[in-house]
Amino acid sequence: MGGINKAMDHSIYLHMPFCKRRCHYCDFNTYAGKEHFISPYIDALLSEIRVVNESKKSHTIHSVYFGGGTPSLIPLLGYREILFELKNLFTFTSDCEISIEANPGTLSLEYLTGLLNLGINRISLGIQSTNTFDLVRLDRIHDIQDILMSVKNARTAGFTNINLDLIFGLPWQDLQSWKNSLSRALELNPSHFSLYSLIIEPGTMLHQWYQRGLIAKQDQDLEAEMYELAMEMLEKYGFEQYEISNWAKSSAKADSRCRHNLQYWQNHPYFGFGAGAHGYVAGNRTENVSTINEYIQSFTGKRNENYPFATSPATISRTLVDIDTQMKDFMMLGLRLVKDGVSEDRFRADFGLSMKAVFSEEITTLVNNHLLEWVDVDHNRLRLSKKGILLGNQVFVAFV
Ligand code: SF4
Numbered sequence: 001m002g003g004i005n006k007a008m009d010h011s012i013y014l015h016m017p018f019c020k021r022r023c024h025y026c027d028f029n030t031y032a033g034k035e036h037f038i039s040p041y042i043d044a045l046l047s048e049i050r051v052v053n054e055s056k057k058s059h060t061i062h063s064v065y066f067g068g069g070t071p072s073l074i075p076l077l078g079y080r081e082i083l084f085e086l087k088n089l090f091t092f093t094s095d096c097e098i099s100i101e102a103n104p105g106t107l108s109l110e111y112l113t114g115l116l117n118l119g120i121n122r123i124s125l126g127i128q129s130t131n132t133f134d135l136v137r138l139d140r141i142h143d144i145q146d147i148l149m150s151v152k153n154a155r156t157a158g159f160t161n162i163n164l165d166l167i168f169g170l171p172w173q174d175l176q177s178w179k180n181s182l183s184r185a186l187e188l189n190p191s192h193f194s195l196y197s198l199i200i201e202p203g204t205m206l207h208q209w210y211q212r213g214l215i216a217k218q219d220q221d222l223e224a225e226m227y228e229l230a231m232e233m234l235e236k237y238g239f240e241q242y243e244i245s246n247w248a249k250s251s252a253k254a255d256s257r258c259r260h261n262l263q264y265w266q267n268h269p270y271f272g273f274g275a276g277a278h279g280y281v282a283g284n285r286t287e288n289v290s291t292i293n294e295y296i297q298s299f300t301g302k303r304n305e306n307y308p309f310a311t312s313p314a315t316i317s318r319t320l321v322d323i324d325t326q327m328k329d330f331m332m333l334g335l336r337l338v339k340d341g342v343s344e345d346r347f348r349a350d351f352g353l354s355m356k357a358v359f360s361e362e363i364t365t366l367v368n369n370h371l372l373e374w375v376d377v378d379h380n381r382l383r384l385s386k387k388g389i390l391l392g393n394q395v396f397v398a399f400v
Helices: 035-054 076-089 109-117 132-137 144-157 175-187 205-211 220-236 259-265 292-298 323-334 344-351 360-368 386-390 392-399
Strands: 010-016 060-068 091-102 122-128 162-168 192-197 239-243 246-249 270-273 278-281 284-288 315-320 372-374 381-384
Touching: 010 259, 010 278, 035 076, 035 270, 035 292, 060 076, 060 259, 076 091, 076 109, 091 259, 109 144, 122 144, 132 175, 144 162, 162 175, 162 220, 175 220, 192 220, 220 239, 220 386, 259 270, 259 323, 270 284, 323 344, 323 392, 360 372, 360 392, 381 386, 386 392
Parallel strands: 010 060, 010 270, 060 091, 091 122, 122 162, 162 192
Antiparallel strands: 192 246, 239 246, 270 278, 278 284, 284 315, 372 381
């Protein structure tokens, strides 16, 4: 983990900020009713990929992630062009994981087959709930039939690596309703689950409802019960929790963990392309302009200038991460991996220092408070305890 300028596989994130309409809980960088900008947006993305790659030679890529927004609103031709350009300019590993986020209200068998034929081999379906009441209140564009059909079509198309995203801790939800939502999702037999607790973000419709007293925030104890229930149920169904919010089907044949997200948690480098995208390459964190208009405009008439590596005309900030911050990032991100945790050996290899010495006080306090535990007798690997998984924020704040 950590370290800069290491010769290691890189990842690529591409942001697709288009949605049919904005869900009631969403504060992501995405825009409704802007589909007419998809074509110039793809052109701008291709420009960004070329500009970034012009400034440094080829890197090996072992994961690509199309996130959003609703990436499944982008026509297949867009993905054909993007992947063609990426493969032209970067070296892809033979087993490169290529993921796409998809909304069940936007998918046909033909489209899914097209994605798979383009080499996209992992699909993440944002189903959010299998309760009609939840879907309506969240203002999702899909219903339960769309969910069933999307999973069926994804399988028929040939996808074996299928993630389902679900939300719990909805203001109106009780334990039984969450159990029902998760049980029906389990029946769909995906290879991976991402479960998130709802945060009522300012600027969302749910926040307006909250301010007007129409809904209350979910009770913290009940939310913790929902999380613990999910941990039990998923384990019973053969899923291994490998990150605070992520579970993969355990199998001797295939590793269903999301390689792309592991790249983030292991503090490894990734390029970020598109509006509002963040990157972490050569020890620098980068951020792009956030709106679709600004992003497209960035590439008008500026293509011949030289930009520092991994930046482009769309970059609004580039910050070299100092060693202190890298070490803290190593701890904060790595401790999210609830099974693997962080290792003394990796820390020493990356920073030439002892993790136990650098964070002696923090580790001692957190271990004494039963929030962290040593995995082995040699005290080489440190991870969240069961209590620490439930109270993760108390651990992470110690490394800020
Ligand atoms: S589909 Fe996803 S990105 Fe789009 S508005 Fe809904 S939650 Fe936000």
